[in-house]
Amino acid sequence: MEAIQKHEGIVCPLDRVNVDTDQIIPKQFLKRIERQGFGQFLFYHWRFDNDGNKRADFIINQPAYEQASILVAGENFGCGSSREHAPWALLDYGFKVIIAPSFADIFYNNSTKNGILLVKLSEEEVAIVLEKAKQGKYTLQVDLETQTVTDNDGFHATFTIDSYQKKLLLNGWDEISLTMQLEDKIKAFEQKAN
Amino acid sequence: MKPKTIIEKIWERHVVHEEENKPNLLYIDLHLVHEVTSPQAFEGLRMNQRKVRRPDLTYATVDHNVPTKHRNVISDEIAKKQMSTLRQNCEEFAIPLADINHPDQGIVHVIGPQLGLTQPGKTIVCGDSHTSTHGAFGALAFGIGTSEVEHVLATQTLWQAKPKTLQVKVNGKLGLGVTAKDLILAIIAKFGVNVGTGYVMEYTGEAIRDLSMEERMTVCNMSIEAGARAGLISPDQTTYEFLKGKRYVPEGDAFFEAVQKWEEFATDEGAEYDRTIEIDAEEIEPQVTWGTNPSMGGPISAHVPNPEDYSRPADRSAIRQALEYMGLEAGTPIEAIAIDHVFIGSCTNARLSDLRAAAEVVKGRRVHENVSAIVVPGSQTVKLAAEAEGLDKIFTEAGFEWRSAGCSMCLAMNDDVLQPGERCASTSNRNFEGRQGNGARTHLVSPAMAAAAAIAGHFVDVRSFSNQEVFS
Ligand code: SF4
Numbered sequence: 054m055e056a057i058q059k060h061e062g063i064v065c066p067l068d069r070v071n072v073d074t075d076q077i078i079p080k081q082f083l084k085r086i087e088r089q090g091f092g093q094f095l096f097y098h099w100r101f102d103n104d105g106n107k108r109a110d111f112i113i114n115q116p117a118y119e120q121a122s123i124l125v126a127g128e129n130f131g132c133g134s135s136r137e138h139a140p141w142a143l144l145d146y147g148f149k150v151i152i153a154p155s156f157a158d159i160f161y162n163n164s165t166k167n168g169i170l171l172v173k174l175s176e177e178e179v180a181i182v183l184e185k186a187k188q189g190k191y192t193l194q195v196d197l198e199t200q201t202v203t204d205n206d207g208f209h210a211t212f213t214i215d216s217y218q219k220k221l222l223l224n225g226w227d228e229i230s231l232t233m234q235l236e237d238k239i240k241a242f243e244q245k246a247n
Numbered sequence: 248m249k250p251k252t253i254i255e256k257i258w259e260r261h262v263v264h265e266e267e268n269k270p271n272l273l274y275i276d277l278h279l280v281h282e283v284t285s286p287q288a289f290e291g292l293r294m295n296q297r298k299v300r301r302p303d304l305t306y307a308t309v310d311h312n313v314p315t316k317h318r319n320v321i322s323d324e325i326a327k328k329q330m331s332t333l334r335q336n337c338e339e340f341a342i343p344l345a346d347i348n349h350p351d352q353g354i355v356h357v358i359g360p361q362l363g364l365t366q367p368g369k370t371i372v373c374g375d376s377h378t379s380t381h382g383a384f385g386a387l388a389f390g391i392g393t394s395e396v397e398h399v400l401a402t403q404t405l406w407q408a409k410p411k412t413l414q415v416k417v418n419g420k421l422g423l424g425v426t427a428k429d430l431i432l433a434i435i436a437k438f439g440v441n442v443g444t445g446y447v448m449e450y451t452g453e454a455i456r457d458l459s460m461e462e463r464m465t466v467c468n469m470s471i472e473a474g475a476r477a478g479l480i481s482p483d484q485t486t487y488e489f490l491k492g493k494r495y496v497p498e499g500d501a502f503f504e505a506v507q508k509w510e511e512f513a514t515d516e517g518a519e520y521d522r523t524i525e526i527d528a529e530e531i532e533p534q535v536t537w538g539t540n541p542s543m544g545g546p547i548s549a550h551v552p553n554p555e556d557y558s559r560p561a562d563r564s565a566i567r568q569a570l571e572y573m574g575l576e577a578g579t580p581i582e583a584i585a586i587d588h589v590f591i592g593s594c595t596n597a598r599l600s601d602l603r604a605a606a607e608v609v610k611g612r613r614v615h616e617n618v619s620a621i622v623v624p625g626s627q628t629v630k631l632a633a634e635a636e637g638l639d640k641i642f643t644e645a646g647f648e649w650r651s652a653g654c655s656m657c658l659a660m661n662d663d664v665l666q667p668g669e670r671c672a673s674t675s676n677r678n679f680e681g682r683q684g685n686g687a688r689t690h691l692v693s694p695a696m697a698a699a700a701a702i703a704g705h706f707v708d709v710r711s712f713s714n715q716e717v718f719s
Contacts, residue, residue: 069568070561071440071540075679080660084312084325086286086332098681103667127561129441132474132540133679134658135376136284137392158444158476159376163392215408217269228394229297232402235264235272239300239404242263242274 054168056225060149061194062122065113066186070127074160077131077139091138092145117189125152125182131160140164150195152202154179165218168225170197178202178210197223250515253481254412254447257387257512261370263404270408276369278399279355280307280342282333283660284374288397289336299340300403306364307337308345310354311660315623315650318347322662340400353626353652356380356594360464361628363493367482367509372399377594377676379470382479383463384486385512387447389476413446413475414520417454419528424710426604427462428596428674428693430454431469432534432544438524440542443475446521449514450480454528460489461600468595469676472541481513535581535706536678536691538569543678544691545581547708553577572680573688574668582706584690588671589620589701590683591647591694593657596674597625601694602633605674606641608698608709614646615704621648621663623655647701659683672700 082094099111107114113121124143130153131139140163143151151164152172164171172195174182185191185204194203197219202210221228251259264272278301285307292299299305312326321327330347337344345351351358356377359365367385372378374396381388391405399405421430448470450463458466463480470478487506490496497505536544537551543566545552554566554577570577575584591597591605602624614620622642624630630652633639639649656663657675659682665671667686674697675682678689692700699709 068564070565073540073677073679075658075677075682079681079685080658083283083660084323084329086290086329088287088290098685103685129444129474132440133376133471133677135374135390135392137287137374137394140392155441155444157474159390159392163394166392166394215270217406228406229291229295229398229401232272232398232404232406238264238272239274239402246274 054166054225054227057149057168057170057222058198059194059196060122060170061192062149063118063120064123064125064182064186064191064193065118065121066183067112067124067126068183068187071129071132072126073133074131074136074139075133078136078142083136083138088141089145091142092147095142095146122147123150123152123193123195124148125179125186127179128154128176130156131164132157135159135163137163137167140167140169144169152179152182165222166228168222170195170222172202172212174202174210174212181208250518252412252449252518252520253385253479253512253514254387254410254449257368257370258409260368270406272404273370273407275372275399275403275405276304277359277364277371278305278403279359279371279373279378280305280333280396281311281355281373281375282309282329283311284393285336285396286329286332287393288374288400289340291397292340292400297401299342299400302341304403305342305400306359307333307342308352308355308358309333309347310652311654311658313347313653314661315653315655315663318651326661350627353628354594354597354654356464356468357598357625357629360384360460361493361626363490363496366490366496367486368512372405376471377468379476379478380464380468380594382467382470382477383460384490385479385482385509387477387479390471410447410476411445411521413443413448414523415448415450416523416525417450417452417528418525419453420457421454421528421531424695425531425533426693426695427458427465429531429534430528431466432536432541432691433531434526435469435473435542436534436544437526438473440472440540441474442524443470443473443478446475448473448475448478449520450478451514455480456483459600460485461598464598465595469541472676482509483513533693533696533709535696537573537575537581538566539572539678539680541676541678541691543569547581547696547706549581551575551577551579551581582708585670585705586618586672586690586700587669588665589618589697590623590656590671590673590675591621591697592623592625592655593675594625594654595676596694597623597629599629599632601674602629602638603636605694605698606638608695608712609645609647609702610641612645612702614701617704618701620646620701621650621656623650624652626652645702656683672697672706
């Protein structure tokens with residue numbers, strides 16, 4: 054995966070709570086056997102009407118957010134199915150950072166493993182960011198090293214992240230090769246267990 | 248020694264490697280695989296020239312995509328490709344596979360327990376969030392993403408941060424006609440879809456001890472709907488009796504040794520949890536959801552809520568959006584909601600006892616003329632067992648369709664898809680927007696409640712309904 058240290062980008066406000074992975078990528082698009090190409094299906098039924106035309110009133114479709122790379126949403130983002138197609142779709146569409154008061158556990162792991170940075174801010178901070186982003190083009194700077202989120206207007210927030218996840222993201226490491234270096238330990242465990 | 252919960256005990260027994268400021272490296276005893284979340288993982292292995300470390304601890308089946316009507320007519324080319332890809336991958340990496348025409352085929356969370364692969368004290372993972380089902384046996388079982396599937400295939404381990412523990416204590420006894428499904432829906436309605444986030448839940452209390460294994464699976468299945476990756480129940484006599492004689496369970500003396508080992512995993516008297524929540528079984532009625540997440544529901548006697556009655560703005564707008572999607576007016580009695588479809592199936596409620604419960608309600612009656620109804624057994628084994636008892640006849644004579652095993656209309660990835668605006672009483676676990684088809688409206692209920700709704704054409708309290716002799 055690609056390393057992520059700092060990211061600056063336009064913020065798209067998705068003012069909904071409990072956004073589930075069925076919404077992020079509906080099941081009829083899970084049948085591919087590759088990791089790429091899921092961005093076109095992101096939030097499919099919110100983005101497109103039954104004839105496949107873009108819904109003008111859905112936030113992501115509005116011109117101000119076309120270039121957005123940071124998504125901000127309500128609590129419990131990514132709940133539901135374990136499909137990793139959800140982070141693949143978000144990343145493929147162009148989102149590198151997602152900000153919310155809380156995330157579902159499996160979604161959090163899946164995203165981190167694909168180099169998406171999930172930022173947990175308080176409900177109050179998220180409300181501020183949502184409001185500012187709703188006004189139009191709004192940019193945030195996210196710094197993983199210092200664990201801060203800032204804008205050009207004095208907004209400043211900090212976030213916590215597990216130190217191991219942080220290291221993986223900062224370095225873009227492949228976790229499997231790290232684990233394979235512990236093969237002796239895995240073997241020893243298996244011998245002991247039998 | 249300090250008393251411990253089953254969660255801590257299983258955890259400690261599976262740590263392969265510990266380091267400061269890092270999650271633990273956890274050994275995985277059983278890895279279940281299906282066609283939708285695995286192709287990219289196998290592809291990753293091939294790209295890096297890696298092998299499957301323990302094919303003998305891995306077991307695969309096809310369930311999400313499979314047709315349930317005409318078994319071998321797969322109209323969807325991409326679905327066909329996903330199934331044949333799994334077949335090739337299992338061959339290449341020597342993984343046992345219950346393929347579409349195999350007698351063991353079925354929903355992955357139904358066949359694990361049925362084969363006895365699921366056992367107390369095991370760590371079990373699968374690229375599917377309802378892996379929590381296996382927790383009913385006192386296993387630590389949780390859903391993982393495709394990158395993690397690849398990691399387990401390659402190393403038989405996972406990096407996991409130690410979870411916090413949440414006790415869900417269910418006091419007293421469930422009333423007559425109130426099922427395990429009603430219990431878990433009531434828990435989620437009361438505590439919300441977020442209560443378990445970051446926790447593993449352990450269900451305790453009298454009402455839980457009274458449940459059969461199949462009912463326990465229904466409860467643990469929906470732990471993920473409360474936000475918890477895993478939910479489990481300490482093993483007891485009920486567990487051991489269920490497992491006895493299952494294909495992958497040791498026999499004879501080895502069985503008794505196994506039971507002794509399993510018993511040690513049960514939570515110790517006086518063990519402490521990070522958090523405890525409680526609910527009284529007596530207060531629970533048959534449940535029906537009215538919204539677009541599993542916490543948006545309540546008793547059959549209730550009315551569709553009014554968003555304006557909620558104080559939090561986020562709740563108000565979520566409920567408003569849900570009612571709009573569901574096409575429901577605030578204040579409507581739940582019993583007055585008419586339905587178009589009934590789906591009895593899924594890893595939540597498609598085991599033999601579920602089908603029996605539904606058949607009992609249906610027997611000698613007719614599905615309402617405005618309703619189309621299907622029964623999809625959880626596995627081919629369940630299907631055969633049900634047919635041996637004549638349940639298929641009861642259903643088909645009443646006007647239900649009787650299908651082959653698969654996920655089917657639980658997530659509508661095969662041909663079993665609802666049309667926009669259609670309303671379904673479903674025994675599955677998710678009522679998310681579009682889950683059963685774009686624009687389709689899902690109400691989660693127990694098998695008995697689904698059966699009663701099929702006959703009545705609208706929701707109805709199965710407890711009063713069952714006694715009515717004549718029905719038009
Ligand atoms: S039945 Fe539904 S919830 Fe269960 S594994 Fe299949 S799709 Fe998932």
